[in-house]
Amino acid sequence: MNQTEVTTAKEQKYTFPADFWWGTAASATQTEGAAFEGGKGPNIWDHWYEQEPNRFFDGVNATVASDFYYRYEEDIALMKELGHNSFRISISWSRLFPEGQGEMNPTAIDFYNRVIDELIAADIEPFVNLYHFDMPLALQNIGGWESRAVVTAYTEYAKTCFSLFGDRVSKWFTHNEPIVPVEGGYLYDFHYPNVVDFKRAVQVAYHSILSSALAIQAYKETEQTGEIGIILNLTPSYPRSQNAGDVKAAQVADVLFNRSFLDPSVLGTFPAELVDLLEQQGALPEVVQGDLELIAKNTVDLLGINYYQPRRIKVKEHLPHPDAPFMPEHLFDYYEMPGRKMNPYRGWEIYEKGIYDILTNLRENYGNIKCFVSENGMGVEGEERYRDEDGSVQDDYRIDFIASHLQWMHRALEEGSNVKGYHLWTFMDNWSWSNAYKNRYGFVGLDLATQKRTVKKSGHWFKQLIEEQGFTK
Numbered sequence: 050m051n052q053t054e055v056t057t058a059k060e061q062k063y064t065f066p067a068d069f070w071w072g073t074a075a076s077a078t079q080t081e082g083a084a085f086e087g088g089k090g091p092n093i094w095d096h097w098y099e100q101e102p103n104r105f106f107d108g109v110n111a112t113v114a115s116d117f118y119y120r121y122e123e124d125i126a127l128m129k130e131l132g133h134n135s136f137r138i139s140i141s142w143s144r145l146f147p148e149g150q151g152e153m154n155p156t157a158i159d160f161y162n163r164v165i166d167e168l169i170a171a172d173i174e175p176f177v178n179l180y181h182f183d184m185p186l187a188l189q190n191i192g193g194w195e196s197r198a199v200v201t202a203y204t205e206y207a208k209t210c211f212s213l214f215g216d217r218v219s220k221w222f223t224h225n226e227p228i229v230p231v232e233g234g235y236l237y238d239f240h241y242p243n244v245v246d247f248k249r250a251v252q253v254a255y256h257s258i259l260s261s262a263l264a265i266q267a268y269k270e271t272e273q274t275g276e277i278g279i280i281l282n283l284t285p286s287y288p289r290s291q292n293a294g295d296v297k298a299a300q301v302a303d304v305l306f307n308r309s310f311l312d313p314s315v316l317g318t319f320p321a322e323l324v325d326l327l328e329q330q331g332a333l334p335e336v337v338q339g340d341l342e343l344i345a346k347n348t349v350d351l352l353g354i355n356y357y358q359p360r361r362i363k364v365k366e367h368l369p370h371p372d373a374p375f376m377p378e379h380l381f382d383y384y385e386m387p388g389r390k391m392n393p394y395r396g397w398e399i400y401e402k403g404i405y406d407i408l409t410n411l412r413e414n415y416g417n418i419k420c421f422v423s424e425n426g427m428g429v430e431g432e433e434r435y436r437d438e439d440g441s442v443q444d445d446y447r448i449d450f451i452a453s454h455l456q457w458m459h460r461a462l463e464e465g466s467n468v469k470g471y472h473l474w475t476f477m478d479n480w481s482w483s484n485a486y487k488n489r490y491g492f493v494g495l496d497l498a499t500q501k502r503t504v505k506k507s508g509h510w511f512k513q514l515i516e517e518q519g520f521t522k
């Protein structure tokens with residue numbers, strides 16, 4: 050089972066359970082393309098691009114992405130070749146319901162049926178996520194996540210997905226990184242609708258949490274026997290020092306960016322510190338009677354953890370102007386820890402132990418909830434320069450990145466963590482929201498001019514790891 054065999058004086062073999070989930074994750078907008086085909090309705094990304102193309106890196110949108118809509122058979126065959134036993138897709142809400150609600154698009158039903166069937170035929174378990182940042186435009190026009198009517202529309206959409214695909218899908222996720230649309234769309238201006246307003250951000254966050262609980266409730270009411278969860282990007286918050294001010298500041302960041310979603314999703318309650326903070330800021334969301342009981346009852350079966358980097362926090366040194374509208378950063382400062390390891394190609398810190406700290410926290414404080422690493426990965430700008438003469442990127446840095454995270458995950462597993470798998474972000478280089486194709490993440494390289502797929506060195510390494518149920522390092 051999870052043993053660590055000693056192979057040489059220095060090297061160890063890290064062995065994982067035979068039923069461990071190995072694979073990758075992707076999302077509809079970032080891979081499918083066909084943004085204006087097959088009866089899909091516009092979502093906020095299609096709309097925002099039309100309004101402000103200059104806000105997109107290199108002026109490139111997701112119209113083609115990695116063309117998964119047309120090439121899914123080829124891509125799934127490649128996943129099979131690389132040994133995947135699981136793969137995460139998301140359903141494009143505006144492909145299934147072009148207006149977000151009401152009339153369904155039969156071409157979309159056919160497409161997702163074909164993708165799911167193809168995955169199953171390849172012995173790859175489909176993990177299906179319902180919402181990955183892609184609000185249908187028609188629903189954004191009536192308020193997006195600020196609107197209770199959109200929560201209702203989402204619940205109907207979720208129920209429809211369970212009834213259409215739930216006979217074959219047994220791993221469901223209500224949201225991917227629901228804090229990101231809050232941050233991007235309502236606090237820091239990197240997603241549509243580009244609002245900067247803490248109180249509105251809180252309402253959006255609250256409705257996302259409520260919608261997740263409603264979808265979980267709807268799933269439990271079906272006869273289906275699979276599992277349903279949520280995928281959260283967790284960012285362990287480390288204080289600069291053990292001084293009371295730094296420690297308190299790191300706790301506040303943790304409450305705002307992690308526990309705000311983690312506690313209601315797993316424990317069914319909101320942290321008291323969060324409620325106090327929102328009350329002080331006059332930013333408590335509108336809650337309807339019965340909501341809190343519903344959230345308490347409908348917690349997740351399974352938690353997806355997206356882990357990229359930690360937060361380094363120190364006490365707020367320069368207080369904001371008393372009239373400045375409240376922002377989370379009024380309560381702490383970020384801190385550039387000297388000597389921290391950075392990804393030189395992306396500018397994000399690499400801190401492998403973060404994954405162990407997250408898993409330990411879940412084991413100790415969240416009932417050892419069943420979980421898996423649903424995203425982890427290394428974005429690399431200018432990766433073409435590492436291509437060999439056959440076009441295969443020699444990405445030893447990515448192998449090292451994955452292996453060192455897996456080592457810490459393995460240690461958590463040995464200590465009793467309930468972690469069940471590891472998905473890399475992502476299978477194939479894909480389009481990203483802010484950065485288009487600047488940062489490459491895949492096991493498979495994508496030639497944008499020809500759409501040619503070429504497996505990178507890390508893809509071959511991962512295949513071997515799966516075959517051997519582990520690796521030596």
Ligand code: BG6
Pocket residue numbers: 076226282355357395424428474480481482483484485488
């Ligand atoms: C992850 C998101 O946090 O970051 C992905 O879940 C995104 O959707 C990825 O593509 C990479 O982002 P970037 O900005 O480095 O391309």
